[in-house]
Amino acid sequence: xxxxxxxxxxxxxxxxxxxxxxxxxxxxxxxxxxxxxxxxxxxxxxxxxxxxxxxxxxxxxxxxxxxxxxxxxxxxxxxxxxxxxxxxxxxxxxxxxxxxxxxxxxxxxxxxxxxxxxxxxxxxxxxxxxxxxxxxxxxxxxxxxxxxxxxxxxxxxxxxxxxxxxxxxxxxxxxxxxxxxxxxxxxxxxxxxxxxxxxxxxxxxxxxxxx
Numbered sequence: 001x002x003x004x005x006x007x008x009x010x011x012x013x014x015x016x017x018x019x020x021x022x023x024x025x026x027x028x029x030x031x032x033x034x035x036x037x038x039x040x041x042x043x044x045x046x047x048x049x050x051x052x053x054x055x056x057x058x059x060x061x062x063x064x065x066x067x068x069x070x071x072x073x074x075x076x077x078x079x080x081x082x083x084x085x086x087x088x089x090x091x092x093x094x095x096x097x098x099x100x101x102x103x104x105x106x107x108x109x110x111x112x113x114x115x116x117x118x119x120x121x122x123x124x125x126x127x128x129x130x131x132x133x134x135x136x137x138x139x140x141x142x143x144x145x146x147x148x149x150x151x152x153x154x155x156x157x158x159x160x161x162x163x164x165x166x167x168x169x170x171x172x173x174x175x176x177x178x179x180x181x182x183x184x185x186x187x188x189x190x191x192x193x194x195x196x197x198x199x200x201x202x203x204x205x206x207x208x209x210x211x
Contacts, residue, residue: 020148022204029204035106035108048169052092053090055166058161084132088179105146144178152204164195166194167195
């Protein structure tokens with residue numbers, strides 16, 4: 001199975017329109033961006049596929065907040081990193097082969113993003129902005145579906161965003177509303193016929209060289 005995007009090339013820079021945050025036109029280190037989900041398409045699907053599951057994960061999130069978005073400081077390149085989930089979707093129909101750019105996210109919804117239905121009744125889970133904004137009175141809420149990149153503007157490394165598609169031998173996963181990526185990975189164990197991925201990079205730090 002193979003997956004690609006018309007929004008960015010594999011291992012190449014992700015455009016700002018796909019991101020949650022971008023550099024401001026007047027030089028601001030970060031302002032809200034268009035937050036449009038990227039185009040994704042796939043083929044060479046294995047026989048017996050009954051549904052798909054889709055995840056987008058950034059494995060480069062800082063594990064300590066000390067320096068994050070602090071002017072005059074830098075998030076060091078050698079800091080241990082952790083995963084940050086940007087998109088979780090399950091029960092994508094077996095005959096689906098494409099998701100259009102902006103079809104499932106086009107703009108930012110503050111104080112939580114509802115769990116809108118995906119193509120063919122696909123279900124969208126909770127992303128990690130839910131936890132990130134938990135203490136922010138202006139943004140706190142439960143965020144479902146796609147919300148794009150917004151790495152620290154002072155991070156010394158570009159972040160990678162992996163879009164992982166799983167072909168499954170079951171038409172539906174038995175998960176409650178508000179499911180997480182961890183729950184999806186547990187539920188698909190033993191049901192994966194194939195996996196494909198494409199990733200892009202993103203940074204808000206003008207000193208960071210992009211691929």
